[in-house]
Amino acid sequence: MTPDNLRYDLEIIASWIEPGSKVLGLGCGEGDLLFWLKKEKNVKERGIEIEESKVVKCIEKGISVLQGDINEEMEDYPDNAFDYAICSQTLQQVYEPSNLIHSMMRVAKMGVVSFPNFGHIKVRMQLAFTGHAPVTRELPYSWHDTPNIRVLSLNDFQKFSDQVGFKILKKAAINTNNTQRHGKMVTFMPNLFATYGIFLIGKE
Amino acid sequence: MSEYIDQSPTGASIGIVEKQFFTFAKPPERLKLESLASIGPVTIAYETCGTLNPKKSNVILVLHALSGDSHMAGYYDPKDTKPGWWDIMVGPGKGIDTDKYFVICSNIIGSCAGSTGPSSIDPETDKEYGTNFPHITIGDMVKAQKALIDHLKINSILSLIGGSVGGMQVLEWCVRYPDMVKSAIPLATTTRHSALAIAFNEVARQAIMADPNWNEGHYYSGKKPDMGLAIARMIGHITYLSDESMRLKFGRKLQNRSALSFEFGAEFQVESYLQHQGNKFIERFDANSFLYITKAADYFDLAAQYGSGSLVKAFSKCKSKFLVISYTSDWLYPTYQSKEMVKAMKKNDLDVSFCEIDAQWGHDAFLLPSDRLDHLITGFLRSVSNDT
Numbered sequence: 217m218t219p220d221n222l223r224y225d226l227e228i229i230a231s232w233i234e235p236g237s238k239v240l241g242l243g244c245g246e247g248d249l250l251f252w253l254k255k256e257k258n259v260k261e262r263g264i265e266i267e268e269s270k271v272v273k274c275i276e277k278g279i280s281v282l283q284g285d286i287n288e289e290m291e292d293y294p295d296n297a298f299d300y301a302i303c304s305q306t307l308q309q310v311y312e313p314s315n316l317i318h319s320m321m322r323v324a325k326m327g328v329v330s331f332p333n334f335g336h337i338k339v340r341m342q343l344a345f346t347g348h349a350p351v352t353r354e355l356p357y358s359w360h361d362t363p364n365i366r367v368l369s370l371n372d373f374q375k376f377s378d379q380v381g382f383k384i385l386k387k388a389a390i391n392t393n394n395t396q397r398h399g400k401m402v403t404f405m406p407n408l409f410a411t412y413g414i415f416l417i418g419k420e
Numbered sequence: 421m422s423e424y425i426d427q428s429p430t431g432a433s434i435g436i437v438e439k440q441f442f443t444f445a446k447p448p449e450r451l452k453l454e455s456l457a458s459i460g461p462v463t464i465a466y467e468t469c470g471t472l473n474p475k476k477s478n479v480i481l482v483l484h485a486l487s488g489d490s491h492m493a494g495y496y497d498p499k500d501t502k503p504g505w506w507d508i509m510v511g512p513g514k515g516i517d518t519d520k521y522f523v524i525c526s527n528i529i530g531s532c533a534g535s536t537g538p539s540s541i542d543p544e545t546d547k548e549y550g551t552n553f554p555h556i557t558i559g560d561m562v563k564a565q566k567a568l569i570d571h572l573k574i575n576s577i578l579s580l581i582g583g584s585v586g587g588m589q590v591l592e593w594c595v596r597y598p599d600m601v602k603s604a605i606p607l608a609t610t611t612r613h614s615a616l617a618i619a620f621n622e623v624a625r626q627a628i629m630a631d632p633n634w635n636e637g638h639y640y641s642g643k644k645p646d647m648g649l650a651i652a653r654m655i656g657h658i659t660y661l662s663d664e665s666m667r668l669k670f671g672r673k674l675q676n677r678s679a680l681s682f683e684f685g686a687e688f689q690v691e692s693y694l695q696h697q698g699n700k701f702i703e704r705f706d707a708n709s710f711l712y713i714t715k716a717a718d719y720f721d722l723a724a725q726y727g728s729g730s731l732v733k734a735f736s737k738c739k740s741k742f743l744v745i746s747y748t749s750d751w752l753y754p755t756y757q758s759k760e761m762v763k764a765m766k767k768n769d770l771d772v773s774f775c776e777i778d779a780q781w782g783h784d785a786f787l788l789p790s791d792r793l794d795h796l797i798t799g800f801l802r803s804v805s806n807d808t
Contacts, residue, residue, distance in 0.1 A: 255675045262771075268775060268776065268777065268778055268792075270794055271773075271775045272792060272796055272799075274774055274805075275743065275775065275795075275796050275799045275800055275801065276795055276796075276798070276799030277709055277803075278799065278800075278802065278803030278806065279773075280741075280771050280772065280773050281773050281774075281775075282762065282766075282772070282773065283774050283775050284759075285772070292763045292767055293766060294767070294769075294771065297769070315708045414437075
């Protein structure tokens, strides 16, 4: 079965995960990705989610999940406890992204990181032509109420990998439609035309 | 821990249930206790709901708290005004679905609702044990439950569920009999009492022992230490609520009056509520049982008992899948205590889920109707029964 009942970005992440592996989902939400991986790829799953209502949804699905802060909860796991740590669309919301990446690289052999691309043409145009902080489908908040406090572009993440010290093993620049169910890969000038970036990272 | 909170029956009930008894450790055998004392014979009162499947793989054991009993759901008699203490959770189509699971609840030893306790007759003297009853521990309670489970010829438990002192028994089971327990839900509980919890228990015990009727525990042929037991219960109820729940429930409202009357009666509603709870409790509970069970709860220390002080080591032989649940306003067993056990389970690579339910009703929240808790328990039980 292909992961076509998942959101497009999660579909790509799912395709990168080896069957039977051990996966930690950081900020796993209602557990859609972990549920799919458990069912279709027989992974051993663990999730961390801070919101009580989402934690309940995970447990109702049969997903093992801990309610708590991702940085705090990761501390208790031994080194290399997981094959993958997945941080899907959360990196731009954490206060100390480099600490988060360090922790991911400690508890897991590999990491998956995805985020909305702040280098996208719509973002650039809005700022250039309206003079207002950009509000897009992928980053839909106003400057004063946004949880996205660490917006970054695909190029920024490349540079970040050298600074923090991790290897980019795979990357996908994607453009999704309105429902985010479907999308396509962006190969031509991805930092300008991709709405999201997804990276598989490993230790140096 | 205030079983039998006033609750309206919700949903379908299991209907008529029966109180059953099992007696073991008959002469010459005796049940050896952790205190090195022994006792026998030992009777356990229990209740079962639902049907045991042919593979015996649908067993759920419910462990009751301090003042509970084996009557978890349904009615003994159609004329009963109240169902069992967890009727909102246990029944057909409920959180613990009796159409799917065979659910057992047994009364703990030391209690006064059918199992052997200080108010039982000591065969050596033909009188009530009173304070000649040996000290018991959470481990002893679990050992007696295990004897019942063996007697029912069950060798695997799908899930153990219990709150408060019942949650301590859940944890003890998982550590003591790791091969028997597939999964466990410790609810609003702790791996050991804080000084605060011991302090409240001690004040409650002192209230009983200071009652002149207590008579060193030998009161069964005369007046009972009702005043002491009622005060003990009032103290308990303070710990089961929270600042917030008391503010919402009572505030400074007066009871049946519009102005202060400058007397020592129950002027404030909160005073009247506590007195009511105390008076209800003396009708159904034995003061000596209260002393013994609160002591057992104070002695409980999983890390000291099984891990030479390390909780991580204590859980090292566990194999169960866990769902740990705490409540935001529980100040008797606050969330940090649940997080400590979760941390130790994680360090042992155990499959553990944790949820802190936002509730204003303090420690008692686990006994109140809650869709959150229903959904958590239903979902978790479904996933563990699919795994097997």
